Amino acid sequence: MRNKHSACQLADIIRALHNDIPAIAPNAWKARTLYALMRCRTAEMGGHIDRCDNPDCKMLHLSYNSCRNRHCPRCQGHLRERWIQNREKDLLNASYFHVVFTLPGTLNELALTKPSELYHLLFQTAWSVVRDFAANPKLLGAKTGMVSVLHTWGQNLSLHPHLHCIVPAGGLTPSGKWKASLSKGHFLFPVKKMSTVFRARMVQALREKKLLAPNTARQLFSKKWVIYCKKPFFGPKQVIEYLGRYSHKIAISNQRIKSLQNGKVQFTVKNYRNQGKKETCTLKAPEFLRRFTLHILPKGFTRIRHYGILASAFKATHKVNIDLQIGQVVIEVGEKPDSLLRKCPCCKTGELHTVACFDQRGPPANWFKKIRKQNKKRQLA
Numbered sequence: 045m046r047n048k049h050s051a052c053q054l055a056d057i058i059r060a061l062h063n064d065i066p067a068i069a070p071n072a073w074k075a076r077t078l079y080a081l082m083r084c085r086t087a088e089m090g091g092h093i094d095r096c097d098n099p100d101c102k103m104l105h106l107s108y109n110s111c112r113n114r115h116c117p118r119c120q121g122h123l124r125e126r127w128i129q130n131r132e133k134d135l136l137n138a139s140y141f142h143v144v145f146t147l148p149g150t151l152n153e154l155a156l157t158k159p160s161e162l163y164h165l166l167f168q169t170a171w172s173v174v175r176d177f178a179a180n181p182k183l184l185g186a187k188t189g190m191v192s193v194l195h196t197w198g199q200n201l202s203l204h205p206h207l208h209c210i211v212p213a214g215g216l217t218p219s220g221k222w223k224a225s226l227s228k229g230h231f232l233f234p235v236k237k238m239s240t241v242f243r244a245r246m247v248q249a250l251r252e253k254k255l256l257a258p259n260t261a262r263q264l265f266s267k268k269w270v271i272y273c274k275k276p277f278f279g280p281k282q283v284i285e286y287l288g289r290y291s292h293k294i295a296i297s298n299q300r301i302k303s304l305q306n307g308k309v310q311f312t313v314k315n316y317r318n319q320g321k322k323e324t325c326t327l328k329a330p331e332f333l334r335r336f337t338l339h340i341l342p343k344g345f346t347r348i349r350h351y352g353i354l355a356s357a358f359k360a361t362h363k364v365n366i367d368l369q370i371g372q373v374v375i376e377v378g379e380k381p382d383s384l385l386r387k388c389p390c391c392k393t394g395e396l397h398t399v400a401c402f403d404q405r406g407p408p409a410n411w412f413k414k415i416r417k418q419n420k421k422r423q424l425a
């Protein structure tokens with residue numbers, strides 16, 4: 045089913061260039077991902093037939109299976125909602141800061157050749173900086189936590205690796221008592237000092253892994269590295285809303301793609317140099333797809349990670365103690381569905397139950413006849 049808000053979808057662009065995928069994709073894993081996105085919700089994926097359980101409706105619905113790939117713009121909605129619901133019970137009743145760690149463009153070549161190693165070091169180094177600044181008695185003197193989400197793209201699909209981090213405004217002291225941040229809501233830790241330490245530790249980590257040439261190291265130290273610290277979230281509800289936008293975000297959504305005409309793709313971008321004003325960017329289709337492949341992560345790479353008091357192992361043994369001190373989160377993020385079954389699009393009240401599944405050969409002929417017959421009755425009604 046085509047998105048009613050988008051005249052062109054990412055799958056349409058991939059399909060138009062399917063013969064060029066081996067040349068565009070730099071490796072077999074990225075080519076495999078593009079093929080999966082192209083086949084998503086098509087007959088090639090097989091499908092199922094659902095029937096509405098409303099006795100006054102009983103309509104049959106044919107649906108094709110999704111690819112469930114984390115880079116697919118059509119498969120993130122349900123996964124995102126489920127992930128958010130699982131995070132609600134993990135939140136602490138505290139304010140949170142939003143910190144962004146960005147890698148300089150000098151490391152883009154390394155991001156192309158050794159993405160797993162570079163991005164893993166980015167996670168490790170960012171957490172070490174937050175952890176050690178929090179442990180400093182002059183700044184906080186407590187063990188804090190962090191939820192981090194890796195993004196690798198800019199608005200025009202250029203390579204722009206950066207880490208979005210959510211850090212609570214407080215932590216646990218060695219005696220197990222909650223200690224709130226001393227910043228009084230203005231900042232988390234000194235940003236300039238964090239930037240300097242982040243640069244030094246990242247370069248050192250790259251040197252230890254023998255991933256840097258001597259001249260590259262000099263270039264990295266000649267530039268200022270920027271850590272951006274946004275104003276704090278003043279409660280768990282704001283954190284949930286933020287995580288909903290960023291946790292399962294991909295390089296480009298179908299809503300941003302405007303057209304594919306004469307071998308060129310037009311899509312909307314936000315120009316942050318002009319107060320975030322929306323503009324149109326035009327790229328040749330092969331170049332558009334090449335840029336998209338820059339953001340296909342290595343197989344098995346974890347792009348959402350939890351550290352410190354927000355890590356699963358720590359929360360399992362200490363969250364009850366923290367909740368007793370600062371209160372438990374009580375938050376309503378919309379009504380949770382009583383059932384995972386989908387609602388019937390016809391009557392809007394009944395739930396859909398799967399009555400038949402099929403592979404690439406398509407549904408049995410008798411089911412096609414039943415669906416055509418009911419559709420004719422519906423048109424005549």
